[in-house]
Amino acid sequence: MIGVHYQDGSKIQINLKVTALNFQQSDNRMVQRSNSENLQVLYEDNHLIVVNKRPGDIVQGDKTGDTSLSEITKEYLKTKYQKPGNVFLGVAHRLDRPTSGAVVFARTSKALPRLNKLFAEGETKKTYWAVVQKAPEKESGTLVHWLVRNPKQNKSYAHEKEVPNSKKAVLHYTLLKRLDNYFLLKISLETGRHHQIRAQLSAVGCTIKGDLKYGAARSNKDGSIHLHARELSFVHPVRKETVSFTAAPPDDPVWNACL
Numbered sequence: 001m002i003g004v005h006y007q008d009g010s011k012i013q014i015n016l017k018v019t020a021l022n023f024q025q026s027d028n029r030m031v032q033r034s035n036s037e038n039l040q041v042l043y044e045d046n047h048l049i050v051v052n053k054r055p056g057d058i059v060q061g062d063k064t065g066d067t068s069l070s071e072i073t074k075e076y077l078k079t080k081y082q083k084p085g086n087v088f089l090g091v092a093h094r095l096d097r098p099t100s101g102a103v104v105f106a107r108t109s110k111a112l113p114r115l116n117k118l119f120a121e122g123e124t125k126k127t128y129w130a131v132v133q134k135a136p137e138k139e140s141g142t143l144v145h146w147l148v149r150n151p152k153q154n155k156s157y158a159h160e161k162e163v164p165n166s167k168k169a170v171l172h173y174t175l176l177k178r179l180d181n182y183f184l185l186k187i188s189l190e191t192g193r194h195h196q197i198r199a200q201l202s203a204v205g206c207t208i209k210g211d212l213k214y215g216a217a218r219s220n221k222d223g224s225i226h227l228h229a230r231e232l233s234f235v236h237p238v239r240k241e242t243v244s245f246t247a248a249p250p251d252d253p254v255w256n257a258c259l
Helices: 069-080 111-120 196-203 253-258
Strands: 003-006 011-014 022-024 030-031 040-044 049-052 100-106 125-134 140-150 153-159 167-178 183-189 227-234 240-246
Touching: 040 240, 049 069, 069 100, 100 111, 100 183, 100 240, 111 227, 125 196, 125 253, 140 196, 167 196, 183 196
Parallel strands: 100 227
Antiparallel strands: 003 011, 022 030, 040 049, 049 100, 125 183, 125 227, 140 153, 140 167, 167 183, 227 240
16 A cells, blocks of 8 residues: 655555566566466476476576476366366476477376386487577488587587597578578487487577577576477377477567567
């Protein structure tokens, strides 16, 4: 409540209702993040829930203390199904914080180890979209590098030949569309290494838009990078049938031009 006094001694009081919105401050601009009310659910059943992660969401809690997408999804389920106690939700895989796209969580303890095994053994099919600053030399091809991860920098370095402590990284790409100033690539992975797509594309001069860490000329206004987990498919851990999901990219001019 705010009181306002006038020169004649009169006084009025104004009640203000403040609504807390889930936004992230980035470069002095406000960016919407996921919450339990605006969560973009692509699919749910008794064993799984698949959501479309927004840039800036963290899949699982970390040292920042920010509310994670897993906790937000728990709250969504708790409210929707009016569950009185704790809600089980297992994290089977992750996406980098500045990226967006399809993320699957396990809703049961039966589904979680089976999902973990699918991802660990490469039995999932993941397709990404990447908007890059420079077109690759060929419109389609395969990139093979050996990546060395630097935990202190939270960064991976790509090498053309095997070096100590390196892991082989393989991806396939196709040029889908030429934009006015950028190029849209479709990426599929054979391996799942730390920052693999970001490091490998940067190594061949095709840095992802907004990815300062890997050599972009400038950041995106919202702190995101233009890397999106577009499609995800796997054998359902309980029903044993293939399920496939497609996630719409974020609503911005560059992504909209890709559609």
